[in-house]
Structures are given as structure tokens and as C-alpha cells.
Amino acid sequence: MKRIIGIILGALIISSLILAGCSKSTPSPAQPAPAPTPAPAPTPPAPAAPATIKIGAMLSITGPDAPTGVPAHFIFQYAIDEINRAGGVFVKEFNKKIPLEIILRDNQTDPEKTMAAAEQLNADGVSVVIGTTLAGISGGIFEKNKLTLLVSQFDAVAPTRQGLKYFFDTSKLNSGTSAAIFQLVASLPKEQVPTKWAFFEEQADWVAELASFMKDDAAKLGIEFSYAGKYQMLAPDYSQLILGAKNSGAEVLVAAPVPPDAIAMLKQMQQLNYHPKAIIFFRAIGDPTWANLGALGDYIIGSSEWDTHLAPNDPTVQTLITAWHNKAGEKAQTGGIGPAYALVQIVAAAIEKSGTLDRTAIRDAIAAADTDTVVGRVSFDEYGIRKDTALVVQQWQNGVQYMVWPYGPGYDTKSVIWHRPTP
Template sequence: MDKVGNRAISRGALIGIIVVIIVVIIVGGVAYYYSTKKPTSTTSTVSAPPYILIGTLYASSGSYASSSMPEYEGLQLWAKWVNESGGIYVKEYGKKIPVKIVAYDDQSNPTTAQSLYQQLVTVNHVNVLVADFGSVLTAPAVTYANASHILLWDVTGSSYAFFINNPYIILTSLPVSPYFITYVAPFLHSLNITKVAVIYAANDFNAYQDYFLGTYFKQYGITAVVNESFPTSTTDFSSYIATIESAKPQAVLELGYPTDDIPFLNQVASSGYHFPMVLTNFPGQLLPDFLSAVGANMNGTFTLAYPPLVSYTPNYGPNLTEFYKLWNSTYPTIPPNFLSIAGFNAGLIIGLAIQDAGTLNQTAIKAAVLNDISGKITTIDGLFNVTQYGMQVGENPLPAQVWVYPNGTANVVLLWPPNLATGKAVYPAP
């Protein structure tokens, strides 16, 4: 009995020793694996770039300088603002990355702009491509982005043609042409206006404004008794003004760039003719510039108003008061205008899209805009809302009337839609 028991104890001890050895080997192996494995939950295995490169153009001279420079300054202000908090958080890298703007001067020349857009991508290897001001200087970037399959952030180029079956563009800060003039026809109708004269600059931005305005006129029984284009470079409007006078319209709409609006308003005032209503695009965007260049000659005229003349309650980014504080701390001698806000707003949308996508991949960033941002974000520029092709259908300007005081200041009264109006139109204008 004892012999058998001793043999049983020896066998049990042997088994126990083997089990202990196996456990030690397994535990040791697991410990070694985890001691050498790179963590993935908190630290990225991909090296982060030192900067997110934002490539853009600006025009320091030429026809578009007065519009391009404040837009560029607004984008620069955003870069400064976002970098004060460390930059944009990119999940792929597990950290915030500061932004850096790489910019070239196109001097208002579309041909120069075309080569510089390409340089930003092929030489500077920017992560984000941002267009210069307006449709004329954005058009070369649209062509290049389409051919190269690069996502273009279009700040204020609102030509409808840019967005036809084009997946490589997002309009950030200005509605596309048909939405730019959404409120014009119902506003005119509210004043019982049925006869209008329309002259427009022969470029994509203004030509599409005119085209879609005509479709809206039909809905409200409004007839364009004059409908003529003029070269965008026009400075003498005397013959157009005489043609309009002979047609006796109830309202006159001149659709152009600032370089068109300024001489037109001044020449209407000096012509001796009086029209019941004159409406132009840019006093509502560049009021300080127009007060300097046109002054009392635009007293009582109408325009389409944007921030800062219109105040929105944002759910993302600074409000108007906070924006003014940021702006004045950086540009104390330059009054902000809408295009200052447009450039800043472009940065807001770009930064939010990268953060939401968690990567610098262009396709993922576009998907973030469409799926998580569009229709859900209100900034100081209004509701950001784009179609699948990046066409901005939010941020609509409001018909307004400009009153200029003898001391050189102005008051802009918002007129339409009624729920956003701050006063009533004085029509016919004095």
C-alpha cells in the first residue's frame, strides 16, 4: 500500500512541475510580446507633419486687390487664431498640428494664378488648396483641381458653372449665383415693382446672376425692360445709363464687381437722371471702401447685405463681437468687411472638416463636410450648407438700403425677408 502511494505522489509532483514550467513560459512570452509591441490606442504609428500647409493666392495689385486682400487677411487671422490653441487636432496622428499658410501674389492675373495654383500643389505640396477671391481668379484653380483630382476650397467664387458634376470643390463663404440673388425678386415684388432694368458684367459670376434672376422674375411677374451685359473692365457707364433712362424702369440692377459698382453709382449720381431704385452688389460687402469711393452718391441706394452688416448667432467659431476683437488686435488700422469674414470663415470650415475627418486625406475631408458639417453649422457668415458637388446654398445675403450721413458714416437697413428686417424700404428712393 505504501509503495503504491509513494509512486502516486511522485507522479503528481512531476505533473505539477511540468504545469508550472508551461505557465512560466506562457506568461514570459506574453510579457515579452507586450513589452515590445508599439501601443496603438494612444500614440499614432504615423509620423505627423510639422505643419498642415494651407496653399492660397492673393492679389496685392490690379482690379481685384481691394477684394482679395481682406479675404487673404481673414484667412491669415484664422491661422493665427487656430494656432493659439496648438493647431488642428488630427486623430490619425493623435495630436494637434499647427497650420502654415503658403501664399503667392497673382496680381489679379488669371494666367499667373493658374501657374501658381499648380506650383502650390506640385512644388510646395500643400495639404489644402484655397482659391483667391471671386470667380475670375478662382476659375483657373477649378480647372486645375478637376484635372488633378485635388479638393479646392473656394472662398467666394460663386459661378454656377464651377459646380456642375464637379466633386473637387467646396464653396465656403458665399452662395452660388442663383442663391446669391434668392431674395431679390420677392423683395421687388413686395414693392409692386414689375419693370426693371438689369445690366451685368460679362463674367461667370454676374452672367449666372443675371440668368437665374430672370427665372425668378418670371415667378413674380417681373419684366426686364433692359437686359444688357458690359465688359467687366468698363469704367464709363454713360451710354448704359442713358439706355436705362429711356426705358423708365421702376428699379435698376447693376450686377458687377466693386470696380464696376463704384463708377456706376458715381455716374448715376452725376447724370442728372433719377431712378426710383438702384441696387448694386458690393456696398453690402465692402461698405468702408464704398464710403470712401462713393460716399453720399450711394445715399438711399440698395444692396445685398452680408456680415458684419448682418449678425448671426454661431454654433461654431467666434461670434461677431469676438471676431471684431480678434481682428482689431491684429489689424488695428484696417476696418473689417464681409470679405475679411469670408476668409476667416473659410478657415473655420477647413479646420472643422480636417478635425472631423481625423486625417488629411482629401476624400475623407470632403466626406466629413457632406456628412457631418453641411446644414449643421452656423458661423458668423450664416448657415453653411452645400450640395453634394460643394455648391453653397446657405449664407444668403439680404436686400438692404444704404443711408449715408453728412459726417461720412452710414446706416444699412435690412429689408428682406420680413423676419430678418430691421426697417422698411424708402421707395421710391429720395
């Protein structure tokens, strides 16, 4: 019996040991240690910024268009100095403000030298180019070099229809110049407007284009050009033109002469006893010496791109007038200072918007621009021409140039004296 009990107890002990062994959990395979979290990659440093942003300027500092180029150059530098006093233009690519620098090329009012200046500005490594008048004829070179040209006071329409992507113009063009004159004419009593006009056409493509626009617009008001004659710039004698206009019965004379030609025409008209009721001289009456002509230069009508009388209460406009008069004298003309200042404003805004000095990116920013400038908001149509440009007409009266069109709230407009007193 004791033997049986021992066998049973032994079996129970062995069973308990087996059960205890089975109740232990099987250990999990060893897990690898978690990989350490990588440190964030360091932000790459901004590329080295240039010392300055080079802005090309193509202007007629010498030659017949110098009365346009000289004030534009002064205002370009004035505007850039203002920007640089605040540190320059912020460029995201470099994460800092960079000062602007003007690289000036004088085209000397010469077409061949204009083309050479365009190529030189490309070689200069400028980011964008601003200019006036004759600069516009070199648009094809800027297109080839993918370098933006932004101009004011360049009026020819034809170059703007060549599909150029890198050319922009804030001017009203010849079409706008003609429209401005005939808007003024249409506002006058019909009996005051002679129906026979004459055009003295300088042999230049842009003048021929202007003459064509004016003839078309005149016809809509029942006005005809009873005489049209051509001449070379700086010709010594205009008697044939003057007698042709006089004999045709033309009572309004239109031309776009440089100042020496305009003065010679006026003097020879007196000698030949030709006294039209109105004289419209584009270009010439913006010369700073016009005020010195006295009675000879009075009552001449013209049309510039802009006039300070459009914004007589704007403090920026008044500051620009003061700065230019301090430089050039109280009689210096101011019609081009606003458009010149606006070019710098547009370029600075485009560089900041693009965030880079890449030429194409700057071009795209200008194309999409809607920039608030001293001459109003500026945006461009599909041809690169400013939309909604003001159409301005001026007249010299008693040695002072006044704006005589348009009329509107906030404008300082004086009534036109349409029938010019006989000297």
C-alpha cells in the first residue's frame, strides 16, 4: 500500500512540474533597437547676392531728343536714390534688400547708335532696361537677348504690333496723341474749328504714322488736310511748305518738329505773312528753352504723355517738380518727369514680385503688373502697351505752359485759346 501511495505522489509531483513548465510564456524574439531620429537637414544658405541690381538706361543725353533724355536720366537717378536710402529692393532669392544701380547708355538720338547701345546693355549684364523715345526702335534686339525694355515717350504704334514679348511702353502712342487733339477739338463750338488743316511732315516713320492717324481722325469731324508737305530734320528753309499751306487755305498747322525746326518755321511764317488760327507742334514745345521765345512761342498747342496738372495735389508730384526745378531751373518742363519716375517704380515692383534677378521672371512680372505709380495705376495689354493712358493737351499762354485737356475732378485745367492772336 505504501508503495502505491509513493507512486501516486511521485506522479503528482511530476505532473505539477510539467504544468508549471508549460505555464511559462515563450520569450519573444529580440526586437532591433529603434533607429535614431535623423537631425533636420540644414537650410542651404542663400546664394551670394550681387552688390547691386543693374538697371540699364537708354536715353538721348545728346542730340535733338536730349530735352527728353536729360530730365529722364535725372529722375531715374532720383527715384533710385530714394529706393536705395531704404536699402534697395528685396529679392527673395537672396533673402535681402539689394541697392539699384543705373547703367547709362547715350544713344545720341541716332538710330545706329541706339542699336549698338542695346547690344552693349545686354553685355553689361543688366537685369532690365528703361528708356525714352528712340530706345523703342531697338525692341528686336532686346527680344533676341531676352532682356526687357520698358519705355515712356515712345509713340510709334507699328513696333508694338511685332509680337515682341520683352517690350513694354507706358506711352499713349500716336493713336492717343491724335485722339487727344480731336477730343479737345470736338469739345469746341463747331463754328470755331476751321475745316482746312495743313501737316508739315518730318521724314521719319513715326511722324508719317502720326500724320495718318490725324488725317483719319480729322475726317470723322469733317476736317480735311488741304496741304501736306515733307521736310528733312534741320532743313534751313521751310518757305515752300509755308506757302503751300497758305495757298491751300489751311487755318490750322500741325507738325512734330524738333525745337530748332519749330523756331525756324515760326520765324519764316511771320516773314511770309502766314498766320494760321491754331498751331499744333508736337515734341518741340516740351523743350526747356521754349519759354524764352516770348510772343513767338505763345499759344502753340501740343500733347505730351503726362502733365503735372493731372495730380496738382499729389505730394510726390510736387516733390518731383521741386527736385527737377532745383536742378534745371524754374522754367524747365515737367511733362516727362512723372513717366520717368513711374518706370523705376514699375521695375522695382516687378523685381520684388518675381523674387529673382532672372530676366524672364522679371519680364513676366511686368506683363502681369498692376502697379500704383505717380502717373496712376499701370497695367499692360497683350501688346505690352499701357491701358487707360491719360490723353493730355497743353498750350503755351503768356510764357507759361498749361494743361488745356482733359477736364475732370481734381485736374488743374485751363481753357484753350483756340484762335491764336496774330503776333
